[in-house]
Amino acid sequence: MAGIIGYGIYVPRYRLKQADAAMTWTSWSAGEKAVCGADEDIVTMAAEASDKAIKHAGVNSEQIGSIYIGTASSPYIEQYVTPVLAETLELAPETTMIDYCGSVNSAANALLGCLDAIESGRIKCGLVIGSENRSTAPGTDGEASFGAAAASYVIGTDGIIADIEGMHTYSTLFIDRWRGVKDSWVSNYFDYRFDREFGYEKHIVAACKGLMEKLGRKPEDFTYVILPQPDDRLPGLTAKALGINRELLAPGLASILGDLGSSSVFISLAGILDKAKPGERILLASYGSGGSNAISIIVRDEIEGKMKNPGTSLDKYIERKQYIDYIGYLKITQALTRAPY
Amino acid sequence: MRGKVAVIGVGMIPFGEHFNKGLEDMAQEAYIACLKSVDKGIDPKEIKAAWFGQWSGGMIGQGAQSGSMLASMIGNMEIPITRVENGCPTGSDAFRNACIGVASGIYDVVLALGVEKMRDKPGSESLIGAGGGKGGGLGSHPSWMMGTGGPSLQALYATRQMYELGCTMEDFARVAIKNHHNGIFCPYAHYRFEVTMERVLNSPIVCWPLHLLDCCPQTDGAAAAIVCRTDLAKNYTDKPIYVLGSNIGLDHANYWDKHNFTEMLATVRAARGAFEMAGVKPEDIDFAECHDCFTNTELMNVEDIGICKKGEAHKLLEAGEFDMHGRIPINPSGGLKAHGHPIAATGIGQLCECTWQLREESDQRQVEIKNGIALQHNCGGPGFGVSCVTILSRSL
Amino acid sequence: MSAPAPASPVFWRFNPEIFRLIGVKCKDCNHITYPRRKICPVCGSLNIEEYKLSRKGTVHTFCINWVLPPGLEPPVPLVIVDLEGGGRYQGIIAEVDDPGQIKIGDKVEMVLRKVDTDRGINVYGYKFRLAEES
Numbered sequence: 001m002a003g004i005i006g007y008g009i010y011v012p013r014y015r016l017k018q019a020d021a022a023m024t025w026t027s028w029s030a031g032e033k034a035v036c037g038a039d040e041d042i043v044t045m046a047a048e049a050s051d052k053a054i055k056h057a058g059v060n061s062e063q064i065g066s067i068y069i070g071t072a073s074s075p076y077i078e079q080y081v082t083p084v085l086a087e088t089l090e091l092a093p094e095t096t097m098i099d100y101c102g103s104v105n106s107a108a109n110a111l112l113g114c115l116d117a118i119e120s121g122r123i124k125c126g127l128v129i130g131s132e133n134r135s136t137a138p139g140t141d142g143e144a145s146f147g148a149a150a151a152s153y154v155i156g157t158d159g160i161i162a163d164i165e166g167m168h169t170y171s172t173l174f175i176d177r178w179r180g181v182k183d184s185w186v187s188n189y190f191d192y193r194f195d196r197e198f199g200y201e202k203h204i205v206a207a208c209k210g211l212m213e214k215l216g217r218k219p220e221d222f223t224y225v226i227l228p229q230p231d232d233r234l235p236g237l238t239a240k241a242l243g244i245n246r247e248l249l250a251p252g253l254a255s256i257l258g259d260l261g262s263s264s265v266f267i268s269l270a271g272i273l274d275k276a277k278p279g280e281r282i283l284l285a286s287y288g289s290g291g292s293n294a295i296s297i298i299v300r301d302e303i304e305g306k307m308k309n310p311g312t313s314l315d316k317y318i319e320r321k322q323y324i325d326y327i328g329y330l331k332i333t334q335a336l337t338r339a340p341y
Numbered sequence: 342m343r344g345k346v347a348v349i350g351v352g353m354i355p356f357g358e359h360f361n362k363g364l365e366d367m368a369q370e371a372y373i374a375c376l377k378s379v380d381k382g383i384d385p386k387e388i389k390a391a392w393f394g395q396w397s398g399g400m401i402g403q404g405a406q407s408g409s410m411l412a413s414m415i416g417n418m419e420i421p422i423t424r425v426e427n428g429c430p431t432g433s434d435a436f437r438n439a440c441i442g443v444a445s446g447i448y449d450v451v452l453a454l455g456v457e458k459m460r461d462k463p464g465s466e467s468l469i470g471a472g473g474g475k476g477g478g479l480g481s482h483p484s485w486m487m488g489t490g491g492p493s494l495q496a497l498y499a500t501r502q503m504y505e506l507g508c509t510m511e512d513f514a515r516v517a518i519k520n521h522h523n524g525i526f527c528p529y530a531h532y533r534f535e536v537t538m539e540r541v542l543n544s545p546i547v548c549w550p551l552h553l554l555d556c557c558p559q560t561d562g563a564a565a566a567i568v569c570r571t572d573l574a575k576n577y578t579d580k581p582i583y584v585l586g587s588n589i590g591l592d593h594a595n596y597w598d599k600h601n602f603t604e605m606l607a608t609v610r611a612a613r614g615a616f617e618m619a620g621v622k623p624e625d626i627d628f629a630e631c632h633d634c635f636t637n638t639e640l641m642n643v644e645d646i647g648i649c650k651k652g653e654a655h656k657l658l659e660a661g662e663f664d665m666h667g668r669i670p671i672n673p674s675g676g677l678k679a680h681g682h683p684i685a686a687t688g689i690g691q692l693c694e695c696t697w698q699l700r701e702e703s704d705q706r707q708v709e710i711k712n713g714i715a716l717q718h719n720c721g722g723p724g725f726g727v728s729c730v731t732i733l734s735r736s737l
Numbered sequence: 738m739s740a741p742a743p744a745s746p747v748f749w750r751f752n753p754e755i756f757r758l759i760g761v762k763c764k765d766c767n768h769i770t771y772p773r774r775k776i777c778p779v780c781g782s783l784n785i786e787e788y789k790l791s792r793k794g795t796v797h798t799f800c801i802n803w804v805l806p807p808g809l810e811p812p813v814p815l816v817i818v819d820l821e822g823g824g825r826y827q828g829i830i831a832e833v834d835d836p837g838q839i840k841i842g843d844k845v846e847m848v849l850r851k852v853d854t855d856r857g858i859n860v861y862g863y864k865f866r867l868a869e870e871s
Contacts, residue, residue: 037831043849044848087757088757088861322834482754485862488805488814492804493800501798504798548801549800595827596827597770597826598768598770
């Protein structure tokens with residue numbers, strides 16, 4: 001089976017206090033979130049994260065057989081962004097370039113696609129990126145909570161630092177968040193209990209249980225558990241439903257960087273890998289649009305041979321910040337624009 | 342060229358903000374003034390060719406300019422007219438080509454006219470808006486062109502002048518102080534008020550290290566000159582001014598190809614060639630009109646022309662050597678800084694000033710004429726890659 | 738005439754320069770430049786080959802724009818950078834908190850940024866960022 005050869009992340013430096021947005025619309029949201037600068041987007045973030053991942057992995061661009069990006073915030077409905085990344089990362093035209101769009105489960109699906117391609121023998125090594133910068137509109141809950149980040153992973157069969165033992169998916173038709181083609185923001189059904197129990201929790205639990213059954217694993221086998229973090233409460237509640245000690249959960253990022261969408265579990269994974277020891281096992285489950293992918297990762301000895309540059313760790317990106325105010329945020333997201341004349 | 346070409350008439354309109362005049366109005370007034378300036382009179386039909394300097398016409402909705410536009414303006418469809426555009430040296434290059442037309446022996450009497458309408462747009466949209474970075478020219482991808490508005494191209498030089506040559510913002514301000522002072526005495530200047538050191542240094546920073554008052558204004562204007570074969574000059578005037586040489590020097594338009602940022606090779610090349618053509622040296626010139634589109638540019642020009650060594654100009658300026666009554670006056674007209682910079686008219690306007698100064702007709706701003714030799718210089722174009730230097734003399 | 742659209746051949750032709758920094762180097766005078774061309778702009782030689790520029794360098798000179806055309810928010814520092822291994826690059830410094838901190842000699846690195854959006858298409862290119870010590 002394939003595994004992680006290297007990884008890199010990028011988090012923008014700008015921070016908005018979530019309450020600054022929420023309270024303008026007589027609502028509340030705790031903490032702060034990471035925001036793209038006016039000249040940043042999922043492509044620029046993915047480029048920097050991938051550059052770091054490729055350097056960490058120690059592979060050449062010629063070795064990358066496929067590049068995948070998973071996002072719910074592509075700037076285009078028709079036109080891929082992976083070709084832009086292929087240019088800046090200097091990949092060959094023979095590299096398969098695929099954008100997985102339309103769900104915050106997209107990056108996990110991209111990883112699944114990459115693993116399938118490796119298993120089929122078509123490629124030996126692929127680049128998988130989760131990059132999110134979801135569109136927000138004034139007064140929406142996403143305006144307060146959606147954060148921006150990108151995480152990039154080199155996946156392959158040579159030079160593995162962490163094996164992917166297996167993946168299991170569970171999907172149904174379930175709608176909690178959506179964005180129609182004519183909308184410029186993401187809507188929310190706003191029934192927390194319904195969406196948690198029959199959306200987030202149900203699919204994650206099913207995917208994880210299915211994975212553990214397939215691999216013959218038990219909750220006690222895992223040192224770390226990574227679940228998506230649209231807020232700080234859902235992971236804990238779902239851990240309980242899974243019968244997993246919530247102490248094992250990755251640190252909460254929802255009030256520090258915001259809801260990172262597709263990139264959420266992969267940012268958390270990078271944070272865990274920054275510190276993980278050989279032999280430790282990680283349970284990771286994604287969720288979005290009624291789909292959950294669960295994977296089991298086991299860290300190899302080789303991780304210690306590939307020391308990461310501390311300057312590029314998740315902790316460093318969290319530390320590096322510059323506050324902007326709500327007006328600044330409205331200008332960056334172009335919710336507030338200057339009259340043309 | 343030396344010995345073949347004489348200036349027999351020059352005319353211009355005062356440079357300024359002429360909201361009530363269009364391109365045609367200004368061109369016609371300058372042309373009429375030029376005809377009238379020929380002491381012994383001239384029949385317009387004696388002019389057998391013309392060169393029409395016009396830089397921005399197409400850009401500001403005046404329509405793409407061509408020779409036929411000037412023909413219409415001056416009411417003469419019988420002669421060949423070429424429209425010249427070569428960046429900021431447009432007017433000078435129109436004049437240079439007119440001189441070549443005479444020196445070649447093909448034409449006896451020719452006209453060079455430059456006119457620019459800049460104030461049909463608000464000041465902020467003019468040069469500062471230009472170069473906003475969407476295509477046009479060699480290497481025109483937005484990521485190379487962003488942030489390269491007018492002042493930034495000279496500001497990049499100013500930063501190195503401060504770093505390598507020891508120039509300070511006060512040194513740059515001194516250029517503005519001198520030129521504004523000179524402008525008071527020139528009835529054609531755009532600005533005719535003094536500025537103090539405080540006023541310049543307190544004006545807003547437009548593009549660090551340049552302040553608003555380090556930048557020349559956006560100006561409308563027109564100027565014209567008539568040149569003819571030397572042996573015919575005395576038919577028209579007892580005070581012909583001879584063109585000893587006129588040369589264009591070039592350099593890379595792309596900033597990343599430049600050899601350094603304290604010297605503009607376009608000026609160096611233009612001046613070197615012009616001095617060779619003229620058979621004179623920098624020490625021989627009495628005064629110079631040079632291209633101070635920004636204050637730091639004047640310091641660079643003076644060094645690049647060869648009037649002093651690299652790094653010396655700001656010291657000589659501080660010592661008063663470039664003042665109107667200093668050892669070698671620079672920009673007695675007020676320069677682009679105070680006299681204004683209607684791009685295609687600027688060069689010919691400077692040549693008007695040189696002509697009046699050499700004829701000692703400059704009233705209160707008259708500089709001392711010792712050798713009777715003047716130098717006129719412009720630089721500009723994309724990436725400041727074009728320069729034109731012309732050397733005039735009151736004797737052959 | 739309006740500017741060419743990002744979908745036009747003008748932009749497409751520059752992809753190797755813009756993304757992969759493929760310029761040219763003259764084998765006779767060693768001058769490095771871009772966009773690619775067949776004749777050295779300095780010495781006129783035809784002996785010219787492709788050369789990939791580095792994405793790192795030091796500030797050679799700079800200025801800080803405070804007055805800008807619409808679409809750019811001031812301050813915008815413009816720099817000429819001496820690239821590692823040769824050649825120079827003209828660009829903007831992104832993400833600088835205080836432009837007063839920029840000095841000649843500062844180490845910079847290129848980062849991909851969105852430089853424009855036109856007719857719904859994003860145009861990407863490199864800007865510089867002051868190198869962080871790590």
